[in-house]
Amino acid sequence: MKTLAMVLYPDVLLLDVAGPLEVFSMANRYLAPEDHYRLCTVSATERDVRASNGMRLLADHLLTDAPDAFDLLLIPGGPGAYNDKQASLQPWLLEATQASRRYGSICTGAFILGEAGLLDGREVTTHWSYIERLSQRFPAAKVSSEQIYIQDGKLFTSGGITAGIDMALGLLAQDHGKQIAVAVAKVLLVAMKRQGGQSQFSPLLAEVASEDSPIVRAQQHVLAHLKEPLSVESLAAVARMSARNFARVFARDVGMTPIAFVHSARLDRARNLLENSELPLKTVAYHSGFRNERCMRMLFCERLGLSPSQYRHQFG
Structure with a gap:
């Protein structure tokens, strides 16, 4: 078993707790008693x-009074994860994650793992709207915005909320084969594997700044003239810079090339x-x-990770 x-901790997100636990609870219906999951919750104080x-x-x-080790230890997300460091959990987490076979976070639960130093040097993810905040708070972590969930050794991290179900x-x-997992997914009316990653949910561009600068003028020109041909040279002319210098400064200030900005x-x-x-x-x-529907x-x-028609079916 x-x-x-x-x-658990104050201000935890209930869906982050209940969703993954329901996956393993439902799995017990299909497993032999000796293969069951024994589910428990642990609170700090x-x-x-x-x-x-x-x-x-x-x-x-x-x-x-919690056990010393677990087969799987999960930290759910919620306002209490990113607004509070949950200091009382940190010493216990360091020992429990080392002793446990696997551990991980759902959604913003990654912030609690980060405060314990458990994200340093690891490839991780969180809810798409907290990706930048996680990267800034824990610069030693390799934060990805694409995957629904990520495995790095025995560490598992997932994107926002329902992504915890995908990870579970x-x-x-991994534990009992795809057939059992598919059976549970069908009962829960969820896809065993979703099309695309977290990027389908989040805007690809942050809001363009309002100040007057050559780079901002070029960005605003892009947004106002999307139907026109937009090359590095034409945008450099808007910015009144040489094409080479414009491309360099744009990539430095915006974090992507001018053409990547146009595509996004x-x-x-x-x-x-x-x-x-x-x-x-x-x-x-x-x-x-x-240029045409095929290019789009x-x-x-x-x-x-999905076509325009699939995107419309999912979000339209």
Whole structure:
């Protein structure tokens, strides 16, 4: 029997707790008794914990009486993870993660692991809207925004909220095979493997600054003239810079090349039209600045992992 522990703390997100636990609880219906998961919850100081939605949770263990090691130790996310360092958890986490066979986080639970130094040098992820914040707080971590969940050795981290269910299904498949995981996914009415990664949910461009600078003028020109041909040379002319210097300064200040910015802007425009209109794909491509529907489809598949029609079906 495998022991799975979920850590609780004030302001935890209930879905991060309940979703993954339900995967393993449901799996017990299909497994022989000796292969069952024994589920428990662990709290730092109080057994009675209030979640971020106001519901009260009762922990099975405090840190003082919790088992020394687990087959899987999970840290859920929530406001209490990124707004509070949960200092009382840190010494216990360091010992428990070393002793456990696997450990990981759901959503913003990665912040708690980061405070314990458990993300340093590791490839990790979190909810797409907290990627930059996680990177800034823990610069030694290799933070990725693409995958729904990531495995780095015995460390598992997942994207936002329902991605914890995806990760739990993946862990279940590792333990007992794909057939059991598919059976559980069907009962929960979720996909065993989602198309695309987290980028399909998040805007590809941050909001353009409002100050007047050569680079900002070029960015604003892109957003206002997406249907026009946009080359490095034409944008450098808008910025009144040489093409070579413009490309260098743009990449330094924006974090991507001018052409990557143009592609991201066109993708964001197309996504907005797919979500909020019934325009034909050919018309969406035209209004977004793509040469044709095929070019739009190629960039969608490359950057988002799904086609424009699949994106509209999922989000439209």
